[in-house]
Amino acid sequence: xxxxxxxxxxxxxxxxxxxxxxxxxxxxxxxxxxxxxxxxxxxxxxxxxxxxxxxxxxxxxxxxxxxxxxxxxxxxxxxxx
Amino acid sequence: xxxxxxxxxxxxxxxxxxxxxxxxxxxxxxxxxxxxxxxxxxxxxxxxxxxxxxxxxxxxxxxxxxxxxxxxxxxxxxxxxxxxxxxxxxxxxxxxxxxxxxxxxxxxxxxxxxxxxxxxxxxxxxxxxxxxxxxxxxxxxxxxxxxxxxxxxxxxxxxxxxxxxxxxxxxxxxxxxxxxxxxxxxxxxxxxxxxxxxxxxxxxxxxxxxx
Numbered sequence: 001x002x003x004x005x006x007x008x009x010x011x012x013x014x015x016x017x018x019x020x021x022x023x024x025x026x027x028x029x030x031x032x033x034x035x036x037x038x039x040x041x042x043x044x045x046x047x048x049x050x051x052x053x054x055x056x057x058x059x060x061x062x063x064x065x066x067x068x069x070x071x072x073x074x075x076x077x078x079x080x081x
Numbered sequence: 082x083x084x085x086x087x088x089x090x091x092x093x094x095x096x097x098x099x100x101x102x103x104x105x106x107x108x109x110x111x112x113x114x115x116x117x118x119x120x121x122x123x124x125x126x127x128x129x130x131x132x133x134x135x136x137x138x139x140x141x142x143x144x145x146x147x148x149x150x151x152x153x154x155x156x157x158x159x160x161x162x163x164x165x166x167x168x169x170x171x172x173x174x175x176x177x178x179x180x181x182x183x184x185x186x187x188x189x190x191x192x193x194x195x196x197x198x199x200x201x202x203x204x205x206x207x208x209x210x211x212x213x214x215x216x217x218x219x220x221x222x223x224x225x226x227x228x229x230x231x232x233x234x235x236x237x238x239x240x241x242x243x244x245x246x247x248x249x250x251x252x253x254x255x256x257x258x259x260x261x262x263x264x265x266x267x268x269x270x271x272x273x274x275x276x277x278x279x280x281x282x283x284x285x286x287x288x289x290x291x292x
Contacts, residue, residue: 005145005147009145010145010147010148013143013144013145013148013152014148014151014152014155017140017144017152017155017156018155021155021156021158021159022159024159024163025159025162025163025166028162028163028166028167029166032166032167032169032170032171035170035171036166036169036170039169039170039173043173
C-alpha cells in the first residue's frame with residue numbers, strides 16, 4: 001500500500017475507483033431494471049394487507065391477525081354485495 | 082494449494098468470524114430466525130466477501146493508505162448493490178425475507194475487517210480463499226443459529242420450503258424468535274464450540290508431550 005501520495009493523484013484514484021464501481025452498478029441496473037419493474041408490478045397486484053404483513057418473514061407471527069383481517073374483509077365484501 | 086487450504090481452514094474454523102472473533106453478529110441476532118434466512122444471508126455475505134476481497138487485493142498496490150477505508154466502502158457497497166439488484170430481479174422472495182438487512186451487509190464489520198486485515202495485504206488467490214473460508218464459516222453459524230431458533234421458536238425446520246419438517250405436539254417458545262433468544266442460542270453455541278476447541282488443543286498438547 002502506498003504511504004505518501006500526491007493529493008491530486010489520490011483524488012484522481014478515488015474518482016477512478018468510484019467511476020469503475022458506479023459503472024458496474026449502472027450496467028447491472030440496466031440489465032435488471034425491466035425484470036425488477038415486472039416483479040414490482042406483480043407484487044402491487046397482490047392484496048395490500050398481504051403485502052404489508054409478509055415483510056421480513058413476519059407472516060408466521062401475524063398469521064392469526066392476517067386470517068382475522070381477511071375474514072373480516074371478506075365479510076364486509078359479502079355485506080356490501 | 083496447501084497454503085490456500087490452510088488459509089481457508091483458518092478463516093472458516095480456527096478464526097471463525099462469529100464464534101472466535103465475534104464479528105458481524107448483528108445479522109446473526111436479527112435475521113437468523115429461520116434456517117432458510119441464515120442460509121440466504123450467509124450466501125449473500127460470502128459472495129460479497131469473495132468479490133470485494135478479490136478487487137481489494139488486485140488494487141492493493143494502487144490504493145493510497147489515507148483513502149483505503151473509503152475505497153473499500155465504495156467497492157463493498159457496489160457489490161452489495163449489484164447483488165441486491167440481481168436478487169431483486171431473479172430471487173425476489175430472498176430479498177423480501179432478508180428485508181433491510183440485505184443492504185446493511187455494507188456496514189457488516191466482518192467484510193470491512195477482512196478487506197483491511199487480509200485482502201489489502203495479500204495476493205488475489207489467498208484473498209479468495211480467505212473470503213470463501215470466512216463466508217462458509219459465517220454461513221454455517223447463521224444456519225445453525227437459525228435452525229435452532231426456528232425449531233424452538235416455531236416448532237418447524239426449513240419452514241416454507243419443500244423440505245419443511247414439524248415437531249409433532251410441540252409448544253413453541255416464542256422468545257427464541259426475538260433477538261434475546263438469539264443471544265441465548267449464540268452464547269451457548271459459542272461457549273460449546275470454544276470449550277470443544279480448548280479440549281482438542283489440550284488433547285493435542287498431551288499427545289505431543291507423550292510422543
